[in-house]
Amino acid sequence: xxxxxxxxxxxxxxxxxxxxxxxxxxxxxxxxxxxxxxxxxxxxxxxxxxxxxxxxxxxxxxxxxxxxxxxxxxxxxxxxxxxxxxxxxxxxxxxxxxxxxxxxxxxxxxxxxxxxxxxxxxxxxxxxxxxxxxxxxxxxxxxxxxxxxxxxxxxxxxxxxxxxxxxxxxxxxxxxxxxxxxxxxxxxxxxxxxxxxxxxxxxxxxxxxxxxxxxxxxxxxxxxxxxxxxxxxxxxxxxxxxxxxxxxxxxxxxxxxxxxxxxxxxxxxxxxxxxxxxx
Amino acid sequence: xxxxxxxxxxxxxxxxxxxxxxxxxxxxxxxxxxxxxxxxxxxxxxxxxxxxxxxxxxxxxxxxxxxxxxxxxxxxxxxxxxxxxxxxxxxxxxxxxxxxxxxxxxxxxxxxxxxxxxxxxxxxxxxxxxxxxxxxxxxxxxxxxxxxxxxxxxxxxxxxxxxxxxxxxxxxxxxxxxxxxxxxxxxxxxxxxxxxxxxxxxxxxxxxxxxxxxxxxxxxxxxxxxxxxxxxxxxxxxxxxxxxxxxxxxxxxxxxxxxxxxxxxxxxxxxxxxxxxxxxxxxxxxxxxxxxxxxxxxxxxxxxxxxxxxxxxxxxxxxxxxxxxxxxxxxxxxxxxxxxxxxxxxxxxxxxxxxxxxxxxxxxxxxxxxxxxxxxxxxxxxxxxxxxxxxxxxxxxxxxxxxxxxxxxxxxxxxxxxx
Numbered sequence: 001x002x003x004x005x006x007x008x009x010x011x012x013x014x015x016x017x018x019x020x021x022x023x024x025x026x027x028x029x030x031x032x033x034x035x036x037x038x039x040x041x042x043x044x045x046x047x048x049x050x051x052x053x054x055x056x057x058x059x060x061x062x063x064x065x066x067x068x069x070x071x072x073x074x075x076x077x078x079x080x081x082x083x084x085x086x087x088x089x090x091x092x093x094x095x096x097x098x099x100x101x102x103x104x105x106x107x108x109x110x111x112x113x114x115x116x117x118x119x120x121x122x123x124x125x126x127x128x129x130x131x132x133x134x135x136x137x138x139x140x141x142x143x144x145x146x147x148x149x150x151x152x153x154x155x156x157x158x159x160x161x162x163x164x165x166x167x168x169x170x171x172x173x174x175x176x177x178x179x180x181x182x183x184x185x186x187x188x189x190x191x192x193x194x195x196x197x198x199x200x201x202x203x204x205x206x207x208x209x210x211x212x213x214x215x216x217x218x219x220x221x222x223x224x225x226x227x228x229x230x231x232x233x234x235x236x237x238x239x240x241x242x243x244x245x246x247x248x249x250x251x252x253x254x255x256x257x258x259x260x261x262x263x264x265x266x267x268x269x270x271x272x273x274x275x276x277x278x279x
Numbered sequence: 280x281x282x283x284x285x286x287x288x289x290x291x292x293x294x295x296x297x298x299x300x301x302x303x304x305x306x307x308x309x310x311x312x313x314x315x316x317x318x319x320x321x322x323x324x325x326x327x328x329x330x331x332x333x334x335x336x337x338x339x340x341x342x343x344x345x346x347x348x349x350x351x352x353x354x355x356x357x358x359x360x361x362x363x364x365x366x367x368x369x370x371x372x373x374x375x376x377x378x379x380x381x382x383x384x385x386x387x388x389x390x391x392x393x394x395x396x397x398x399x400x401x402x403x404x405x406x407x408x409x410x411x412x413x414x415x416x417x418x419x420x421x422x423x424x425x426x427x428x429x430x431x432x433x434x435x436x437x438x439x440x441x442x443x444x445x446x447x448x449x450x451x452x453x454x455x456x457x458x459x460x461x462x463x464x465x466x467x468x469x470x471x472x473x474x475x476x477x478x479x480x481x482x483x484x485x486x487x488x489x490x491x492x493x494x495x496x497x498x499x500x501x502x503x504x505x506x507x508x509x510x511x512x513x514x515x516x517x518x519x520x521x522x523x524x525x526x527x528x529x530x531x532x533x534x535x536x537x538x539x540x541x542x543x544x545x546x547x548x549x550x551x552x553x554x555x556x557x558x559x560x561x562x563x564x565x566x567x568x569x570x571x572x573x574x575x576x577x578x579x580x581x582x583x584x585x586x587x588x589x590x591x592x593x594x595x596x597x598x599x600x601x602x603x604x605x606x607x608x609x610x611x612x613x614x615x616x617x618x619x620x621x622x623x624x625x626x627x628x629x630x631x632x633x634x635x636x637x638x639x640x641x642x643x644x645x646x647x648x649x650x651x652x653x654x655x656x657x658x659x660x661x662x663x664x665x666x667x668x669x670x671x672x673x674x675x676x677x678x679x680x681x682x683x684x685x686x687x688x689x690x691x692x693x694x695x696x697x698x
Binding site (some may be wrong): 152 | 304308318331333
């Protein structure tokens with residue numbers, strides 16, 4: 001693996017930032033994701049109005065309000081479906097769907113499967129803090145099974161969801177994991193994810209220091225993958241199923257063709273249509 | 280026992296006294312505290328023999344309840360707003376299958392635009408879903424009515440939704456007289472399910488019913504709701520006999536008898552209204568109020584009796600049937616059919632948590648008492664903001680999203696940007 005590409009913005013992050021101040025808690029990982037996203041967009045030299053940021057509900061889903069891009073804050077769990085419609089209608093836009101683990105893997109889990117499968121050219125950034133933060137500390141599908149909370153006394157007792165493995169099995173064309181504490185690394189990943197055709201999925205471990213203070217330890221335990229991205233599903237599956245969920249990097253790059261929109265069907269005259277029925 | 284607790288904790292403890300066997304939940308503001316506290320009670324052992332499950336969505340929560348109830352378990356969940364909408368298909372299923380699930384609805388507005396604050400739009404969206412819908416005025420009523428809700432649900436084999444104003448009730452600390460376990464056990468016997476899993480007599484539930492019987496199954500649900508009109512007051516009496524508190528039946532009158540002007544409403548807003556009405560009466564005003572406890576079934580005959588001598592009725596509601604006006608008021612007009620001389624003014628207020636103040640209510644009631652209200656009146660509406668947006672839409676193609684434009688007009692966006 002060569003020396004990482006240094007992100008030197010052509011635009012500046014300010015170009016993508018709205019004047020609305022985030023209401024996230026001090027120390028929230030989402031600040032790092034926001035910063036990484038702005039750096040990536042600046043590096044790609046994308047005019048803010050050519051970028052659509054779509055979200056559902058949750059702390060991380062507030063992100064569209066904090067960008068100067070085209071933003072859409074939809075209902076809980078439906079962001080990917082909204083983004084699909086938006087991309088089909090305006091294929092020239094760079095479409096980014098953002099949200100959290102509760103929104104994307106729990107209440108919106110079915111859309112996650114089918115968005116991967118459909119492989120529309122967009123990037124899905126999940127700011128995974130392994131908890132429902134907005135409703136004040138309930139377990140999500142990625143929460144460890146023994147994490148005690150009021151709503152899951154003694155822990156959920158069920159295996160955490162493996163988002164990357166699920167994305168692979170469902171057909172995502174690009175799979176990466178970043179850590180919000182390293183925004184430059186996440187920015188590099190996002191640049192690659194946005195450039196890669198089809199459905200790109202980037203899980204960003206984004207610590208919730210309010211409800212999961214133990215996640216502060218992530219800064220010591222995340223580690224970059226020493227390997228190049230897998231390019232076959234079999235190789236990627238071996239990596240993603242057996243790993244420790246703390247390995248960062250671009251882990252899979254597939255070669256599926258993006259879903260193509262057919263929103264401008266070829267206009268045929270009545271005579272031409274009739275002609276096709278001539279025996 | 281007297282307690283000083285918030286509405287959510289009070290409801291959770293009342294539910295625990297009812298010994299539910301299965302609780303399924305998903306967090307949504309403003310009800311999350313209810314199910315979280317139930318989780319704590321399960322963990323501490325204060326609520327024994329209860330399967331408590333946090334699931335992946337409200338749709339999942341109601342579906343788990345359906346499965347549990349169909350298998351013969353006393354079942355509970357709670358939700359609000361978007362959560363109710365998301366589970367709606369299962370909500371209809373629960374009532375269609377006659378499953379006596381009890382659900383708390385922490386009343387909250389429905390988006391878009393996103394709004395977490397109180398109104399009663401969520402409950403209104405389920406008004407025809409076949410659930411019994413009971414609205415409470417206070418946290419004490421919330422406690423008492425939830426306990427009665429299980430008995431009502433199980434007697435009729437129908438689901439019951441107890442609606443309590445989000446934040447105003449769910450998050451306010453008040454004095455609660457909590458019934459004892461012994462009292463609740465005496466009032467509410469163990470659940471005897473009407474339909475139960477019986478391996479000796481297996482039955483497949485949820486079968487397809489075609490035109491040959493669909494009307495009858497639907498009518499049966501309606502018939503049972505009509506039975507509830509008789510049962511709800513009876514259960515309130517039984518409860519009073521055991522617990523020693525009249526928690527109200529189908530509706531409640533606040534000096535409505537003999538009053539020329541009668542206000543009809545639902546939920547906690549009666550607290551503020553009572554203060555205004557008391558002041559107006561002290562000054563010689565002839566005004567009273569009625570609160571509807573049972574919105575479904577709708578007690579039209581009982582309401583008609585209370586309102587028959589009123590010169591005018593002001594219906595105040597925290598929901599809007601867009602394109603029509605009031606929802607509750609339409610129901611009240613139905614109750615008053617034939618009494619064509621009684622004007623019914625429909626007032627929409629408190630949407631998305633807009634404060635309902637005493638001065639506003641005073642102005643409203645005074646105008647109403649002089650028959651100076653239009654058919655549908657919006658309390659404290661800033662019509663200039665609306666006109667500005669209408670003009671913008673008329674004059675410019677691509678005028679942008681309406682809600683965001685209005686926020687800009689009132690300076691909210693700028694305020695947020697500089698905060």
